[in-house]
Amino acid sequence: MAPGILLSTVEEDDSRPLKRTKLSTGDSDAVEVASPHPLGVKPLGNAYTASSNSKANTGLFSRLPDELLAHFLELLNTEALRGLGSSCKALFAFTRADDLWRALFIESPPKDFKWLGTWRRTYLQLSSDHEARIICKNLFSDVLYRPFYCANTPLNIYASNIPSQNKIPRLPNMTSEEFSDQWSYQPFILTSPVKEWPIYSKWTTESLLRDYCNIPFRAEAVDWPLKTYTTYMYNNQDESPLYLFDRNFVSKMNLEVGKDNAGAAYWPAECFGEDLFSVLGDQRPDSSWLIMGPARSGSTFHKDPNATSAWNAPLTGSKYWLMFPSSASLPPPPGVILSEDGSEITSPLSIAEYMLSFHELARATPGCKEGICYAGEVLHVPSGWFHLVLNLEESIALTQNFVPRKKLSEVLRFLRDCPDQISGFKDDVKDPYGLFVERLGRSHPEVLEEGLKELERKDKQGGRGKWEELTKPKEEEEHGFSFGFGDDDDNADIP
Numbered sequence: 001m002a003p004g005i006l007l008s009t010v011e012e013d014d015s016r017p018l019k020r021t022k023l024s025t026g027d028s029d030a031v032e033v034a035s036p037h038p039l040g041v042k043p044l045g046n047a048y049t050a051s052s053n054s055k056a057n058t059g060l061f062s063r064l065p066d067e068l069l070a071h072f073l074e075l076l077n078t079e080a081l082r083g084l085g086s087s088c089k090a091l092f093a094f095t096r097a098d099d100l101w102r103a104l105f106i107e108s109p110p111k112d113f114k115w116l117g118t119w120r121r122t123y124l125q126l127s128s129d130h131e132a133r134i135i136c137k138n139l140f141s142d143v144l145y146r147p148f149y150c151a152n153t154p155l156n157i158y159a160s161n162i163p164s165q166n167k168i169p170r171l172p173n174m175t176s177e178e179f180s181d182q183w184s185y186q187p188f189i190l191t192s193p194v195k196e197w198p199i200y201s202k203w204t205t206e207s208l209l210r211d212y213c214n215i216p217f218r219a220e221a222v223d224w225p226l227k228t229y230t231t232y233m234y235n236n237q238d239e240s241p242l243y244l245f246d247r248n249f250v251s252k253m254n255l256e257v258g259k260d261n262a263g264a265a266y267w268p269a270e271c272f273g274e275d276l277f278s279v280l281g282d283q284r285p286d287s288s289w290l291i292m293g294p295a296r297s298g299s300t301f302h303k304d305p306n307a308t309s310a311w312n313a314p315l316t317g318s319k320y321w322l323m324f325p326s327s328a329s330l331p332p333p334p335g336v337i338l339s340e341d342g343s344e345i346t347s348p349l350s351i352a353e354y355m356l357s358f359h360e361l362a363r364a365t366p367g368c369k370e371g372i373c374y375a376g377e378v379l380h381v382p383s384g385w386f387h388l389v390l391n392l393e394e395s396i397a398l399t400q401n402f403v404p405r406k407k408l409s410e411v412l413r414f415l416r417d418c419p420d421q422i423s424g425f426k427d428d429v430k431d432p433y434g435l436f437v438e439r440l441g442r443s444h445p446e447v448l449e450e451g452l453k454e455l456e457r458k459d460k461q462g463g464r465g466k467w468e469e470l471t472k473p474k475e476e477e478e479h480g481f482s483f484g485f486g487d488d489d490d491n492a493d494i495p
């Protein structure tokens with residue numbers, strides 16, 4: 001059976017206690033999920049053996065495939081949704097899809113609101129005992145059932161039994177030389193550095209709530225006071241929980257430090273060496289983020305901006321990382337689609353959907369790296385690597401993007417050749433490449449010279465990485481895919 005088609009018998013009488021129901025996902029291990037759907041909706045496969053189907057009572061709407069009906073409902077406003085929802089059981093269920101209400105909320109957020117557990121309740125400020133709940137026993141729809149299933153299917157199992165060849169190396173410490181010579185191109189987890197940070201073990205959700213309760217932080221499309229976000233974090237049913245990702249946390253939390261770094265709350269591990277973007281001073285692109293989210297939240301597949309590298313340090317909780325190198329001659333990770341110029345990554349899937357549909361294949365794909373980074377540790381993301389991140393528990397983390405010396409030519413090339421993909425610079429920086437070259441030339445002329453030489457070498461190679469250069473004649477590369485561990489054109493695993 002194809003993944004995504006769920007056939008199961010779900011508990012019909014929802015007055016009975018929740019039971020765990022096995023659902024076939026097409027994988028050999030059936031996944032368990034709490035059942036039933038709160039409105040009694042069942043997976044579409046059940047329709048084939050059912051005696052009646054309440055979608056048949058929706059008039060003209062019954063002719064629309066569920067996907068199209070769901071799209072149509074996205075065009076409606078509150079009144080229309082509520083009106084249509086009261087016309088029959090099936091439309092009641094379709095108009096309850098919480099994503100519709102999330103979109104309405106984001107479009108016109110109510111001024112004063114209390115988070116009430118779902119987007120609909122919050123948008124309408126309706127408590128759960130004032131909200132109608134009609135059980136739709138004979139409604140069969142993957143479009144409605146799938147988000148519920150994805151929001152409830154266990155995810156931590158995907159972080160277990162990592163094959164040994166996929167494991168991200170875990171190292172107690174590293175020197176700058178080791179990083180520069182061997183590790184700038186590789187993901188790794190440093191197991192000790194963060195424990196010396198003043199904020200380590202002081203920052204917990206409770207302590208941040210005590211100190212920054214009313215400070216608004218950015219969580220995707222909303223700016224919410226921390227107390228609202230944590231209320232959401234502890235009580236939501238979203239398939240992809242809203243993720244707090246704030247680039248202005250330093251000023252919001254008064255963490256600024258003087259030039260000598262006195263009183264710093266945290267700092268990068270020494271091995272990463274100098275961050276060459278620091279020559280840009282106030283004009284550098286966004287580089288530091290506070291991240292907070294519940295278990296099951298995280299980041300879908302992406303590469304970090306401007307060809308920068310990054311470190312990511314959980315202060316509480318733990319994160320599962322799934323990573324792939326990239327290069328002109330490598331396909332993107334399974335389930336990820338790149339636009340022709342590589343500028344847009346389409347991974348239309350939530351993390352849960354990705355895990356259900358592609359994790360097994362991803363794990364078996366050459367180049368795949370996986371690991372769990374625990375509180376107090378730091379994970380290195382080499383520039384150009386695709387990564388998907390899943391919070392295995394509620395987590396607070398800090399992340400910083402940086403430009404290590406060994407990756408300078410990649411950043412220079414990105415800024416020079418992909419101006420429309422550059423992000424995070426303030427609007428008044430019209431020519432990021434020119435500015436970076438000028439500043440670096442002033443303060444680190446020999447580093448710039450080395451970077452430009454490397455860039456010239458890459459230009460001559462015409463996008464072929466060191467690996468391709470060493471292992472394949474040009475014709476072979478042109479005639480088909482052949483795997484080499486590598487990073488964006490400049491092959492990663494060969495320092």
Ligand SMILES: O=C(O)CCC(=O)C(=O)O
Pocket residue numbers: 289291298299304310312319387389390397399
């Ligand atoms: O902790 C996470 O979710 C990963 C964050 C990340 O990949 C990023 O900031 O680019």
Ligand SMILES: [Fe+2]
Pocket residue numbers: 299302303304310381387
């Ligand atoms: Fe990232």
